[in-house]
Amino acid sequence: MPGGVNSPVRAFKSVGMDPLIMKRGSGCRIYDEDDNEFIDYVGSWGPLILGHCNPAVVEAIAAAAKNGSSFGATCAREIELAEMICEAFPSIDKVRMVNSGTEATMSAIRLARAYTGRNKIIKFEGCYHGHADAFLVKAGSGMLTTGSQSSPGIPRSITEHTLLCKYNDIESVKKAFMQFGPDIAAVIIEPVAGNMGLIPAEIEFLTAVREITSMYGSILIFDEVITGFRLCYGGVQNITGIIPDLTTLGKIIGGGLPVGAYGGRREIMDRVAPQGEVYQAGTLAGNPLAMTAGIATLKQLKDGELYDRLEVLGYLLAGKIRTLFEAHDLYYTIKRLGSMFCIFFTEEEVYDYESVQSCNTGQYATFYRNLLNCGVYLPPSQFEVSFISSAHDLKDIDITLEAMGKALDMMK
Ligand SMILES: *Cc1c(COP(=O)(O)O)cnc(C)c1O
Numbered sequence: 227m228p229g230g231v232n233s234p235v236r237a238f239k240s241v242g243m244d245p246l247i248m249k250r251g252s253g254c255r256i257y258d259e260d261d262n263e264f265i266d267y268v269g270s271w272g273p274l275i276l277g278h279c280n281p282a283v284v285e286a287i288a289a290a291a292k293n294g295s296s297f298g299a300t301c302a303r304e305i306e307l308a309e310m311i312c313e314a315f316p317s318i319d320k321v322r323m324v325n326s327g328t329e330a331t332m333s334a335i336r337l338a339r340a341y342t343g344r345n346k347i348i349k350f351e352g353c354y355h356g357h358a359d360a361f362l363v364k365a366g367s368g369m370l371t372t373g374s375q376s377s378p379g380i381p382r383s384i385t386e387h388t389l390l391c392k393y394n395d396i397e398s399v400k401k402a403f404m405q406f407g408p409d410i411a412a413v414i415i416e417p418v419a420g421n422m423g424l425i426p427a428e429i430e431f432l433t434a435v436r437e438i439t440s441m442y443g444s445i446l447i448f449d450e451v452i453t454g455f456r457l458c459y460g461g462v463q464n465i466t467g468i469i470p471d472l473t474t475l476g477k478i479i480g481g482g483l484p485v486g487a488y489g490g491r492r493e494i495m496d497r498v499a500p501q502g503e504v505y506q507a508g509t510l511a512g513n514p515l516a517m518t519a520g521i522a523t524l525k526q527l528k529d530g531e532l533y534d535r536l537e538v539l540g541y542l543l544a545g546k547i548r549t550l551f552e553a554h555d556l557y558y559t560i561k562r563l564g565s566m567f568c569i570f571f572t573e574e575e576v577y578d579y580e581s582v583q584s585c586n587t588g589q590y591a592t593f594y595r596n597l598l599n600c601g602v603y604l605p606p607s608q609f610e611v612s613f614i615s616s617a618h619d620l621k622d623i624d625i626t627l628e629a630m631g632k633a634l635d636m637m638k
Contacts, residue, residue, distance in 0.1 A: 235271075238606040241591040251278025253617035256603060264603035265622050265629075267612040271605075272420070272452045272477040275532075275565070276523055277617025283481050286522035287515055296513040303517035310524050311479065311487060314460040317448075317469045321489030322498055323512040327451035327476030328356025330486035331414065333498075333506045334472045335360060338412035338445035340504045341494050346406050348413040350393040352579030354421035355414055355449050355474075363388045393419060393578040394427060396434040407442045412472075414447040417462035420611040421452075422582050423568035424561040432468045439471075445494070451476035451486070452611070457564040459527055478527075481519030484510075532616045536565035539614050543567065543623050550627060554634045565614040582609065589637070596633035602626050 229237045230245045237245050247259045254277050256266045269275070276283060290303070308321050324330050335347050335358075347360060355361045359380045363373030373390040375382070389406060391398040393415075403410065417432060419425040439446040448470035450461040455478040458464055463473070472490035479485055489495060499505050510516075526532065544562035547569060551558050559570040570576050571593070572584040590608040597604060602625075604612055 235605075235607055235610065240587065240608070241594045241606045243595065243606065253277045253279070254615055254619075254622055262601075264598070264601055265618070265626055266603045267614065267626075268603060268605050268610075269613040269615050270482060271610070272456065272613060273480060273482050275456060275478050275536075275613070275615055276481075276526060277615040280481075280523070280526070280617070282526060283519055283522045286518045287481075287483070290514050290518040293514065295515050296510055298509065301512070301514050301517070303514045303521065304512035307479070307512075307517045307520050307524075310521065311475065311489060314455070314524075315463065315473060315489070316460075317463055317471070317473055317491065318489035319492040320495035321475075321487050322495070322506065323517070324486040324488070324506075324508055325484050325510055325516075326356065326486045327449075327474065328358055328486070329508070330451065330474040330476055330488040331355040331361065331447075331449055332358035334447050334474050334488040335412055335414065336506065337488070337494065337498060337504050338447065338472065340502075341497055342411040342443065342445060344409050344411035344444075345387045346389055346409045347387065347411055348389045348391050348399065348402055350391050350415055350419075350579075352393055352422035352425070352582065353414075353416045353419055353449070355416075356451075359384045360388050361414075363390055365390055392580070393422075393425060394431050395578065396431055396438075399435060399438060403438055403442055407444075410442060410444045412445040412447050413439050414449055416449045416452070417466070417468070417470075418453050418457070418563060418566070420566060422579050422609050423570055423576065423585075424563060424566050424611045425577060425582070426561075426563055428577075429466060429468070432466060436468050436470075445472055446470040447472045447474065449474045452566075454478060455524065455527055456566065456613075458533055459524075459530055478523060479520045480516050481521075481523035483516040483519045485516045485520060526616075533564065535616060536614055539618055539620070539623060540565050540567060542620070543614065543626065546623070546627050547630065550631055550634070554638075556634070566611050567614070568611050571608060585609075592637055593633055596636045597629055600629035600632045602629045602633075 231237045362377045364376040389402045454461045454475040474488045476486040571586040571590045574584040576582045587608045
């Protein structure tokens with residue numbers, strides 16, 4: 227396998243290590259092939275809000291497997307999960323299941339382009355929307371407007387339609403609309419960014435993005451692949467009341483199995499084949515195993531109790547981490563929202579891609595390796611979010627803090 231992995235961040239390159247090979251997980255703990263035990267704050271990068279091997283999820287998957295893993299025809303489970311998603315999200319009248327977040331965002335922009343008859347999209351620097359060609363852009367030569375490819379193998383003729391704006395900076399969005407407004411099919415954004423550390427969008431900023439997209443008839447896409455069912459039963463849109471035209475989902479709605487989904491307003495979704503003419507398909511889309519795992523997960527989240535619990539755990543953990551770091555003379559920026567958190571190794575305020583570059587990634591790498599040796603598994607990159615699961619408890623938080631204390635002591 228290239229780099230020994232099937233997804234780049236698993237290579238631990240940015241913390242100067244070789245890939246860990248995992249053997250099993252249980253609750254909030256994972257074990258590597260050398261039988262080292264870790265308290266896990268990666269949670270498979272977001273899906274495992276109930277921890278590893280949640281009993282009800284495991285049972286549901288096992289039972290479903292006995293009835294067949296895929297039919298290539300509609301099954302009741304797809305309908306059930308679709309109904310749960312439509313009920314949870316105010317903006318979703320209809321939803322299409324796919325197999326990954328990447329597929330969801332890729333399909334959502336195809337749909338937005340078809341619906342508007344326009345080509346250009348706006349994305350924000352530091353937001354991640356999977357690896358489809360149109361999203362792999364980086365800032366060009368200091369100028370706003372079109373980005374350049376951030377990976378070889380992508381024709382300029384594709385990325386020239388992707389405009390790059392600054393997160394939490396409405397002026398950059400206004401400029402893009404002033405220059406290209408009538409050609410902009412969609413604006414896609416993580417309403418709480420979870421791929422440059424944790425950077426929530428300011429409400430005024432999101433409100434203004436909603437206004438300007440409505441004004442120009444552009445489709446607003448909230449990429450809630452991470453935030454869908456992470457902060458509440460629904461998405462960031464349920465909390466802020468700022469409603470997108472389309473929403474992309476993944477991670478939690480698959481309960482640990484490969485899944486994605488995109489959905490939104492009826493008249494837009496009706497353009498998707500076979501009802502409409504916008505082609506999008508999938509051999510294993512909506513397979514009963516993934517649907518079952520998602521349903522079994524959402525059922526446990528529905529009454530909201532677990533979110534209250536996660537909020538308490540998150541509040542305690544983030545507060546105590548701050549105190550601990552300060553006791554080591556490190557006055558770093560720690561962001562936390564519900565069960566998502568990130569320790570930014572910088573004293574600067576962070577609010578967009580540029581500002582998070584002030585982080586001391588070398589120091590994070592040292593802290594990371596020390597902490598791993600003390601049995602705590604954070605994401606192996608400064609610019610990823612840590613997740614608490616409902617399988618973590620107060621004792622795990624205490625063990626984590628003790629380990630972090632040791633990791634910091636080792637750095638002196
Ligand atoms: C993970 C992620 C994706 C991509 O999902 P995959 O299932 O890895 O393809 C898209 N958008 C956001 C916000 C993500 O965090």
